[in-house]
Amino acid sequence: MPGHAIEIENLTKDYPFGFLHLRKKRSLDGLTMQVESGEVFGFLGPNGAGKSTTIKLLVGLIFPEAGTARILGKPITDIAMHGDIGYLPEQPYFYDYLTAAEVLDYFARFHDLTAADRHERVARMLRKVGLETARKIQLRKYSKGMLQRVGLAQAILHDPKVVILDEPMSGLDPIGRREVRDIILELKREGRTVLFSTHILSDAEMLCDRVGVIVGGKLRGIGAPGEIVGMKAQGMEILFELRESGSSARAVLAKAIETGDRYRLQVSEQELYGVLEQLRAVGAKILSVAQIKASLEEYFMNLIEADRAQAAAVEVSGK
Amino acid sequence: MRRAGAVALNTFREAVRDRVLYNLVFFALLMMLAAILVGGISIGIEDLVIKSLGLSAISVIGLLIAVFIGVGLVYKEMDKRTLYALLAKPVRRWEFLLGKFGGLVLTLAVNTMAMAAGLFAALLYVKHHLERTDAVLLIAIYFILLKLTLVVALALLFSCYSTPLLAILYTSALYIAGLFVEEMRTFHSTAANPLLEALLRGLSYLLPNFENFNVMAAAAHGREIPGALVLQNTVYAALYSVIVLLVAAAVFSRRNLK
Numbered sequence: 001m002p003g004h005a006i007e008i009e010n011l012t013k014d015y016p017f018g019f020l021h022l023r024k025k026r027s028l029d030g031l032t033m034q035v036e037s038g039e040v041f042g043f044l045g046p047n048g049a050g051k052s053t054t055i056k057l058l059v060g061l062i063f064p065e066a067g068t069a070r071i072l073g074k075p076i077t078d079i080a081m082h083g084d085i086g087y088l089p090e091q092p093y094f095y096d097y098l099t100a101a102e103v104l105d106y107f108a109r110f111h112d113l114t115a116a117d118r119h120e121r122v123a124r125m126l127r128k129v130g131l132e133t134a135r136k137i138q139l140r141k142y143s144k145g146m147l148q149r150v151g152l153a154q155a156i157l158h159d160p161k162v163v164i165l166d167e168p169m170s171g172l173d174p175i176g177r178r179e180v181r182d183i184i185l186e187l188k189r190e191g192r193t194v195l196f197s198t199h200i201l202s203d204a205e206m207l208c209d210r211v212g213v214i215v216g217g218k219l220r221g222i223g224a225p226g227e228i229v230g231m232k233a234q235g236m237e238i239l240f241e242l243r244e245s246g247s248s249a250r251a252v253l254a255k256a257i258e259t260g261d262r263y264r265l266q267v268s269e270q271e272l273y274g275v276l277e278q279l280r281a282v283g284a285k286i287l288s289v290a291q292i293k294a295s296l297e298e299y300f301m302n303l304i305e306a307d308r309a310q311a312a313a314v315e316v317s318g319k
Numbered sequence: 320m321r322r323a324g325a326v327a328l329n330t331f332r333e334a335v336r337d338r339v340l341y342n343l344v345f346f347a348l349l350m351m352l353a354a355i356l357v358g359g360i361s362i363g364i365e366d367l368v369i370k371s372l373g374l375s376a377i378s379v380i381g382l383l384i385a386v387f388i389g390v391g392l393v394y395k396e397m398d399k400r401t402l403y404a405l406l407a408k409p410v411r412r413w414e415f416l417l418g419k420f421g422g423l424v425l426t427l428a429v430n431t432m433a434m435a436a437g438l439f440a441a442l443l444y445v446k447h448h449l450e451r452t453d454a455v456l457l458i459a460i461y462f463i464l465l466k467l468t469l470v471v472a473l474a475l476l477f478s479c480y481s482t483p484l485l486a487i488l489y490t491s492a493l494y495i496a497g498l499f500v501e502e503m504r505t506f507h508s509t510a511a512n513p514l515l516e517a518l519l520r521g522l523s524y525l526l527p528n529f530e531n532f533n534v535m536a537a538a539a540h541g542r543e544i545p546g547a548l549v550l551q552n553t554v555y556a557a558l559y560s561v562i563v564l565l566v567a568a569a570v571f572s573r574r575n576l577k
């Protein structure tokens with residue numbers, strides 16, 4: 001199904017702060033972007049970037065100062081839109097006097113489902129998120145990761161067309177993260193649209209068709225993970241062993257980093273063959289040659305550094 | 320409406336699981352103790368004592384539950400963030416409020432009816448029979464329930480935008496002021512300050528009138544309660560609660576969750 005699942009236009013949010021809440025801090029600044037129908041979209045950004053703010057605006061928990069958004073063509077103020085979305089809040093928390101099965105049944109009641117259908121879905125969801133054995137335990141006795149799983153279950157219980165997950169992997173052990181990744185991929189296979197936020201870049205690289213990078217409330221980049229990574233210059237890394245290092249090897253070794261009895265050497269693509277030749281001449285044993293991919297991490301860091309530099313420059317010129 | 324019903328049932332379930340209904344044990348003990356004590360003296364005022372004590376206890380216990388749970392109805396869900404996942408469901412904010420309100424009123428109704436049964440049991444124990452005039456107690460209990468409904472509406476309104484502690488203060492202040500509405504209306508300052516008198520009179524019409532719901536003395540003595548008062552109190556409590564709930568819905572519908 002072509003078209004936009006989520007359209008965000010100039011979305012802006014201020015939070016009041018200070019004495020009598022008279023001052024405002026802009027947390028989201030004119031965000032405009034689209035999520036295509038059927039894609040897995042990763043929302044990336046450091047702490048306080050505005051990811052949760054965007055998501056809470058989309059599901060109607062908070063209201064924007066300016067801008068609009070549409071989900072599946074319906075404005076987010078339209079209650080009918082809520083039947084088609086699933087939402088996992090950040091660090092979810094549920095009624096602690098209910099069991100997992102009860103809380104899921106409660107949420108299911110807000111969708112048009114028969115009692116039998118509700119029952120079947122709740123059981124299926126508990127199995128899917130691995131809480132089958134804990135389904136009769138009150139949520140007050142649940143661990144953080146277990147609550148996260150309940151949150152995921154209630155988000156996808158009603159087969160929503162658009163699934164919005166705020167940091168779905170946080171608080172989960174490695175197996176849990178893997179299970180969540182599998183669930184996201186399954187949602188994609190079923191043709192659903194998934195938007196999720198994270199700071200874990202490898203998760204985004206692994207799962208997403210496209211990512212949006214948000215820093216300081218502004219969208220700083222959007223595209224396939226590879227495209228965004230491609231913005232950085234790349235190089236090669238050579239891993240080699242060298243038993244006796246005579247004086248002839250010193251030139252090559254000067255730039256290498258020694259780890260144990262091995263060396264790592266980073267060179268540009270043009271230099272590669274020259275350096276390999278030199279290494280062979282001094283009797284080094286080449287273990288591997290690999291491309292250095294600038295990770296999203298570095299992309300992040302560069303953006304933040306650039307912001308800091310700019311802020312500093314403004315400050316200096318302002319004085 | 321179906322969705323508000325789901326919220327209401329969950330609110331009721333929470334109250335039950337939080338052992339709110341345990342107060343009934345206290346009420347039962349109180350009634351038993353009173354029945355045994357007055358049963359021993361037997362000077363013709365047993366039923367007056369039981370009725371007064373019973374009605375007062377039903378009123379006070381109900382008020383405590385209405386205020387203390389009422390002020391947390393919305394606040395707690397926002398504070399603990401249990402509301403986040405819920406409001407993303409196809410449920411309107413006013414439906415949520417209505418459900419919370421209905422759930423606590425339902426809890427209070429169940430609780431009050433249980434206490435009423437206890438009161439009649441105690442009466443039966445000391446008098447060995449019931450009379451027609453004892454039916455007036457039912458009206459008194461109905462009025463208590465109306466009063467509690469109004470208190471829940473007020474507590475819910477304050478719960479939408481202030482902390483429980485402040486909301487308790489506001490709700491109790493309104494309740495207490497509402498007991499003196501008649502006095503405010505007929506107030507004549509010794510200094511003959513017409514402005515103050517007008518102000519108080521105006522205020523007396525805005526404040527919830529809790530005085531009209533108190534028929535405990537009449538009920539304890541088995542005096543008739545006019546049907547007009549029953550109608551008036553019912554309409555008054557319903558209208559006032561609806562208005563308060565509408566204000567709460569207006570306040571809450573645009574509220575940003577943290």
Ligand SMILES: Nc1ncnc2c1ncn2[C@@H]1O[C@H](COP(=O)(O)OP(=O)(O)OP(=O)(O)O)[C@@H](O)[C@H]1O
Nearest residue numbers: 015016027045046047048049050051052053054577
């Ligand atoms: N309720 C609030 N009141 C005031 N400021 C807030 C509130 N919620 C968020 N903010 C501010 O808005 C900005 C964006 O916050 P947001 O929660 O959207 O970040 P995030 O990208 O989700 O970060 P994280 O990765 O830590 O979850 C932050 O600077 C934060 O301080």
Ligand SMILES: [Mg+2]
Nearest residue numbers: 051052053090
């Ligand atoms: Mg966040």
